[in-house]
Amino acid sequence: MKPETLNFFDKVYDIARLIPYGRVTSYGAIANYLGAKRSARMVGYAMNASEGKEVPAHRVVNRNGLLTGKHHFDGTNLMQQLLENEGVKVVENQVQDFDALFWDPAKEL
DNA sequence: CTCTTGACTGAGG
């Protein structure tokens, strides 16, 4: 299908939904897969608008594995709870074993 | 149309 078929946001949601259970990825990885490596901020921006949609935004963190978007969730530790519920260890808003749990759509897909 | 803001990232000191 044409790239124009889906909006940038929709593409982001599509990728986010493909993130395997118990895995995490970075905004940059998604942006890179979409061909907009420099638009990592847009990915986060899209996530902000993902509320109300079935998108595992909690599986998306920044390149450091830091839960930079946890403040956008209802509670203060909801994002962390969701990740830990999937077996992902989180300490101080930071994903443990991030390199091992990292899921790159450009490589895994 | 212009300015500000932001769930980011890479490079430089």
Place this chain on the structure above:
DNA sequence: GCCTCAGCCAAGA
């Protein structure tokens, strides 16, 4: 390894 600066692009006021 930590801190700071600049580039990036889209949406809202």
